[in-house]
Amino acid sequence: MIQMKSRLNVIDNSGAIVAECIKVLKNAKWAEVGDEIVVSVKKARPISDKTSGSLSAAKIRKGDVRRALIVRTKKEIRRPDGRYVRFDDNACVLLNNQQQPLGSRILGLVSAELRFKNWVKVVSLAP
């Protein structure tokens, strides 16, 4: 249940750490796992010219506006078998405008709902 102003942890290695939702990209108030949102990066890992080689091509800085995919929510999600699953935090993965993940690795779990919403690339990156 992510809405505007919700903060999420960024769990890929794009360089951002905390992102704040500024727009839910569907015709609803809230976004759940597997939904796209537009985020503003609130905290990012410091970028120095020396380490730029190890990062992905895009350099994420604080204040960047990017798209993101919600991968974990504290609000429980209903599974088709009737189970409800919820995580301990809200987390997202940064995407570019072509819906491809910006980072090359994903640290931490992602919800299994992503598979059903066709985010195969993200799912394959996750452990």
Add this chain to the structure above:
Amino acid sequence: LEICSFSGYKIYPSRGRTFIRGDSRTFHFLNSKTESLFHQAKNPRKIAWTVVFRKMHRKGISEEVAKKRTRRAVKYNRAIVGTSWEAINARRNEKTEIRSAARAEAVKKAKEQRKNEAAKRKAERAKNPTADQKYSKQQARGAATKVQATSR
């Protein structure tokens, strides 16, 4: 079918919740009661109705453990001093007719023997009429002699 991580009860489908913690550990809860207690960091070992508690305090286990232990006595075929095992076995497996026949024979024999003995005794008595008279010991000794006065 899952087991509640807190209480140990079974969780049937479409019941309860699953919680995935930040360290990627998964916990299944049967209901909001167990979930709440978990998040209050209660120790299930101290909550009296949980399976963990009951196991620890060994409640309700006595019914399962009390199986019937029947010890069967093993039969041994042992010989006794005096008769060998075969003799015992032969005796045991004698047929009743044989046994009764043997018994009848023994009875007959005994009767005959007794008859013979009786006949013998009669014959002896006929020879010595007095020899067989019964005397008591006192009679055999004779009467005590009367003490005569020898001096006055």
